[in-house]
Amino acid sequence: MRVRSLTLAAASAALLAPTTSPAREPAAARTERVVRREGAVEAADLLAKVRTCEPVSQGRYRSDDGTAATIPVCGTRDAVFWKADMDIDCDGRPGSRCNRRTDPLFSDATAFQQSDGRYLSAELLPYVVVPAPSSIWDYREHGVRGGAVAAVVYGDRVQYAVVGDVGPAHIIGEASYATAKGLGIRPDPRGGGTPSGVTYIIFRNTQVKPIEDHAAAVATGERLARLFVQEK
16 A cells, blocks of 8 residues: 545645555465456456546546656546556454554545444455545546445456545555455555556446445446446
8 A cells, every 4th residue: 555545634634655566476466366247247348448548637647656647537428437556445444454553554534434424444345546636636526426336447357346535636546455355456455456457437426325335336336337338
């Protein structure tokens, strides 16, 4: 994990120390149980719909502190997407895998909360992280909110998730422990993740309620992904 994800209240004020993403061997990134896809829509069909980019961001993002800003947020009528690395967000409700001992940058808060008022569990809930609103891009102006449905693609694997946290305003490419694990990416916050090859597709004007209902995210994501790949 390169820097701690920010809650909405703290996003503009927190000062975060830069970290360097360690080198990762491809084999090591695939040590977890793999979800090939959570529905009938193939990864290749989703990727075919995002081959070209119509930028909706006013600038580009970095994948990590100290790297060049090369990643735009792209848009279609029904979705926004970007292609980046995956760093591991272990924030939220602590558990055996995500806590202050396992993650030196652990925060017990996420930008969005469950229906019972508790913060999300990165261990249990597949979610993605969006950058804090800035002059580069403001996700709120593009039909994206907490609980928005996402399809995350890695190789031939598809994992449905929700927007669950907000990160630094200049960096993109982060998802929860559970998202990485479902895709077969090493989820360890101390050097897991993968340096490239992840596509994040967020469907506009969607919201899973309650946000922690992953089955609802899968059902909605599968329906929207099917429509997305059928678009002319």
